[in-house]
Amino acid sequence: MPSTLENELGEIYEREVEKLIESESKYHSALGAAEVSAVVRAFRFALEHGPDKVTVQMLYDMIDDSSGD
Amino acid sequence: MxxxxxxxxxxxxxxxxxxxxxxxxxxxxxxxxxxxxxxxxxxxxxxxxxxxxxxxxxxxxxxxxxxxxxxxxxxxxxxxxxxxxxxxxxxxxxxxxxxxxxxxxxxxxxxxxxxxxxxxxxxxxxxxxxxxxxxxxxxxxxxxxxxxxxxxxxxxxxxGIDRLMEVRQRFIEGRRVAKREEKRIQDHQRSMRVTTVKNHREEIERVEAELKNLEGEYELLSGKAGEGGDTVLAAELTQAHERFQKEIDGLIQERASVLSGFTDVDHLRTSIKEIETATASASGLEKQRDELIQGIGSLNSQIQTLSVECETLRQLIDSDHGHCPTCHQPVQQKIIAGILAEKESARAASQEELEAQQKTLDEHTANINALRGLRQRHQLMQGKIEQLERIEKQLANLQREFDRVASRLGALQPTTPLQTGAISDAADPAQLAEQRRQLKYRIDSLRRRLDGLNREEAVIAHKLEELQRTQHQANQILRTRLSFELACDGVEKTIASLQQTILQPAEKEIRRWLERxxxxxxxxxxxxxxxxxxxxxxxxxxxxxxxxxxxxxxxxxxxxxxxxxxxxxxxxxxxxxxxxxxxxxxxxxxxxxxxxxxxxxxxxxxxxxxxxxxxxxxxxxxxxxxxxxxxx
Missing domain, CATH: 3.40.50.300 (P-loop containing nucleotide triphosphate hydrolases)
Known part of the structure; x- marks a missing residue:
């Protein structure tokens, strides 16, 4: 992966997620800023640490905690 | 390059x-x-x-x-x-x-x-x-x-799409877990809806009104028969009075046991608020600990690398070859000794930092454990609040019944026979006794029915509360599941965007070369x-x-x-x-x-x-x- 792109991947992902939230009613009717922020945080975390170190439970906790707010 | x-x-x-x-x-x-x-x-x-x-x-x-x-x-x-x-x-x-x-x-x-x-x-x-x-x-x-x-x-x-696909796979697995949890909650909700489909409030009111009429008729009839209807009714009302009192005492005892350690509900609510403030202020602890773990991992790897390098340099100094075994360049002992000293000093500094971070991590871990304890306590206290609310509701209902019976007992006076059509014609004592027996039978059966309905109503009220709680859980899991779907879709879109970012310029560049x-x-x-x-x-x-x-x-x-x-x-x-x-x-x-x-x-x-x-x-x-x- 070109390193410049690797650095920007988090930003690209955030932009794409925001576009999805705006365009898809199933998302914007149910999810708020806290959930979007948790999803982006989970993505960055998984990408940074790699799948070997990041378990499904870690990602689940990150996302589920924001849904309970 | x-x-x-x-x-x-x-x-x-x-x-x-x-x-x-x-x-x-x-x-x-x-x-x-x-x-x-x-x-x-x-x-x-x-x-x-x-x-x-x-x-x-x-x-x-x-x-x-x-x-x-x-x-x-x-x-x-x-x-x-x-x-x-x-x-x-x-x-x-x-x-x-x-x-x-x-x-x-x-x-x-x-x-x-x-x-x-x-x-x-x-x-x-x-x-x-x-x-x-x-x-x-x-x-x-x-x-x-x-x-x-x-x-x-x-x-x-x-x-780099292979890494993105691995991340997406993790999100897919997370979505699967959320879906399973969502189904479990939905099944639970469905089972509760079946049992709480009917509300007994109207029927209770109807039975209460009918009972009141019948009791009035019974009093009249007893007066007409000259058999001291007041005495009979008073005995029954006293019995009901005692029963209600007993149930109220039981509930008060239950309330005291739930409240154990707290003076009243307000005290309990204040403690819950204090726990919420404490947990909110410590909300970043888990993230900080993750960062610390990452930092410690990176320091460990740094120390390991430095150790290997030091070992290689030492071997180079100790060897008599005079040449590097990898690059075959001449070895200058003095310079290598200098590099070795630098590396060892860097390793010692990293080791020191590692110990400091390890100590901080231990403190964070202890704080997180305390935070988990607080969260459990919070959950327990919330449960107590719900229990207390249920008890208060039941107490209010019982108190109402109790007051009604007490007021009737207090107001019980020698009855004045009313000239109603149904009773005035029944002058025969045998007929009056039969009418009273039938009325008594209906009154008893209505009272039993009323007791049953009240009990069912209390159960329904409890289940409704549980239904609300489950609904809250269902909303949360829905948001979690949708968040995972959003996460997966986001990765898909990122892959597409990445392909576009790289491949479109590459296609333009091919065209430029082909033109050249x-x-x-x-x-x-x-x-x-x-x-x-x-x-x-x-x-x-x-x-x-x-x-x-x-x-x-x-x-x-x-x-x-x-x-x-x-x-x-x-x-x-x-x-x-x-x-x-x-x-x-x-x-x-x-x-x-x-x-x-x-x-x-x-x-x-x-x-x-x-x-x-x-x-x-x-x-x-x-x-x-x-x-x-x-x-x-």
């Missing part, structure tokens, strides 16, 4: 040779079996740790009879000069030239995999070099013969649909590389490589092994022209045994090879 020198020791057919390279075109020229491809392989192996020809074992690259061979390159990256050595036994050493000095400083050394460090420092990877920078002999035909899935894997590795090479009849090149096979749409009809002539395939493929390299972030050099192989005379000229144009922007290293290439590149830096012995 500019390659400046190739340094070989017992590598391929070479015993010990250095080859200087220059900017622009470098032509490695010589007959077959003179080691041209070995030089290409040496550069590729030094950079990636893999042979350029797949399925060749590392030991096979060493000179015949040698236990190990080493390939090294000197290169410039920006203003810095580096030396990279790699032995066929897997040892790697990267050095950097110190500013204004002839000394080389070791950046890392040892047997560990250095590919990630090299990738981060110089922004290249095995796939990048293999797909875009190097052209090995016969590669084009091998590439065309690859299965689409195989090419897709190359594309995914090139763009007068191959403009190709149009609408699509790298994505065929997974890196540049399929072509010529005047509306689909053609792919397989359908072109051999020389057209070669030219288009080279344009594709140059374009892909540019789109991935050009490294600054290209290495082509025998690019005119299989080209007809016309295309050979075009290829020479292509190399010259490429050299206007990049360093190009070409191997060939074609005299036409040599004649066509008169300004190239020439490296002539003869079998097993090369001269520059």
């Amino acid at each position: 500019r390659l400046e020198r190739i340094i070989l020791k017992s590598f391929g057919c070479f015993d010990r040779r250095d080859f200087d390279l220059s900017d622009g075109v470098n032509l490695i020229f010589g007959p077959n079996f003179s080691g041209k491809s070995t030089l290409v392989n040496a550069i590729f192996f030094a950079l990636t740790g893999k042979p350029i020809v797949p399925r060749v074992g590392l030991p096979a690259m060493a000179q015949s009879g040698a236990s190990s061979g080493t390939a090294g390159i000197n290169f410039r990256n920006g203003e810095q000069s580096y030396q990279l050595f790699r032995s066929t036994q897997g040892e790697v050493q990267l050095r950097q030239k110190e500013e204004n000095a002839e000394k080389w400083r070791i950046l890392f050394t040892g047997k560990r995999s250095a590919d990630e460090d090299l990738r981060k420092q110089f922004h290249f990877s095995y796939h990048h070099l293999a797909a875009a920078t190097f052209l090995r002999e016969g590669e084009i035909f091998e590439f065309l013969a690859r299965q689409p899935a195989d090419r897709r894997d190359v594309l995914n590795a090139l763009l 090479m007068d191959l403009t009849r190709f149009s609408q090149i699509d790298l994505k649909s065929q997974h890196l096979l540049p399929s072509l749409n010529v005047e509306g009809s689909e053609r792919n590389l397989l359908l072109l002539s051999g020389s057209e395939k070669m030219m288009l493929y080279l344009c594709f490589k140059a374009a892909l390299s540019e789109a991935l972030g050009a490294l600054g050099f290209f290495v082509f092994d025998d690019p005119t192989l299989h080209l007809d005379p016309d295309r050979r000229g075009a290829m020479i022209d292509f190399i010259q144009r490429l050299a206007e922007e990049h360093q190009v290293i070409v191997t060939s045994n074609d005299p036409e290439v040599r004649a066509g590149l008169p300004d190239a830096h020439l490296i002539e090879t003869v079998s097993g012995n090369a001269s520059s």
Whole structure:
């Protein structure tokens, strides 16, 4: 992966997620800023640490905690 | 990146040779079996740790009879000069030239995999070099013969999509867990709805009204019969009064037990608020701990690397060889001792930092455990609040009943017979007794019915509360599941965006090269649909590389490589092994022209045994090879 792109991947992902939230009613009717922020945080975390170190439970906790707010 | 020198020791057919390279075109020229491809392989192996020809074992690259061979390159990256050595036994050493000095400083050394460090420092990877920078002999035909899935894997590795797909897989698994949980909650909700479909409030009111009428009638009838109806009713009311009192006492006792440790509900609520404030202020603890764990991991790895480096340096100092076993350069004991001291001091500093971070981590872990305890306590107290609310509701209902009975008991006066039609005519004592018996029977059965309804109503109220709680859980899990769906869709869109970001400019760049090479009849090149096979749409009809002539395939493929390299972030050099192989005379000229144009922007290293290439590149830096012995 070109390193410049690797650095920007988090930003690209955030932009794409925001576009999805705006365009898809199933998302914007149910999810708020806290959930979007948790999803982006989970993505960055998984990408940074790699799948070997990041378990499904870690990602689940990150996302589920924001849904309970 | 500019390659400046190739340094070989017992590598391929070479015993010990250095080859200087220059900017622009470098032509490695010589007959077959003179080691041209070995030089290409040496550069590729030094950079990636893999042979350029797949399925060749590392030991096979060493000179015949040698236990190990080493390939090294000197290169410039920006203003810095580096030396990279790699032995066929897997040892790697990267050095950097110190500013204004002839000394080389070791950046890392040892047997560990250095590919990630090299990738981060110089922004290249095995796939990048293999797909875009190097052209090995016969590669084009091998590439065309690859299965689409195989090419897709190359594309995914090139763009980093393979890592994104791994992340997406984690999100898919998370979504699966959320779906399972959602189904469990929905089943629970459904089972509760079945039992709470009917509300008894109206029926209770109806029974209460009917009971009141019947009790009135019974009092009248008892008065008329002169049998002291008040006494009978009073006895029944007293009985009910006592029963209600007993139930109220039981509930008060239950409330006291739930409240144990708290003076009242307000005290309980204040404690809950205090816990909520405390947990909110500690909400960042888990994230901080994750960061600490990451930091400690990185420090551990740093310490390990430094230990290996120190060990290698110590061995170098202790050895009597006087030469580095990896790069074969003379060993200067004093300088190495200085480097060793620096490394040991860095390791001690890292060790100290590690201990400090470990201590902080222990504190964080203790705080997080305390926080978990608080959260559990919070949950328990919330449960108590719910229990208390239920008890209060039941108490209010009972108190109402109790007050009603008490008021009736208090107001019980000797009855005055009313002249109602139903009763006035029944003057016969036997008839009156029968009517009273029937009324009593109905009153008793209605009371039993009322008790049952009240009990069911209390159960329903409790279940409604549980239903609300479950609804809250269902809303939360729905948001979690949708968040995972959003996460998966986001990765899909990122992959598409990444492909567009890289492949669209690459397609434009191919077109630019094709125009430069007068191959403009190709149009609408699509790298994505065929997974890196540049399929072509010529005047509306689909053609792919397989359908072109051999020389057209070669030219288009080279344009594709140059374009892909540019789109991935050009490294600054290209290495082509025998690019005119299989080209007809016309295309050979075009290829020479292509190399010259490429050299206007990049360093190009070409191997060939074609005299036409040599004649066509008169300004190239020439490296002539003869079998097993090369001269520059």
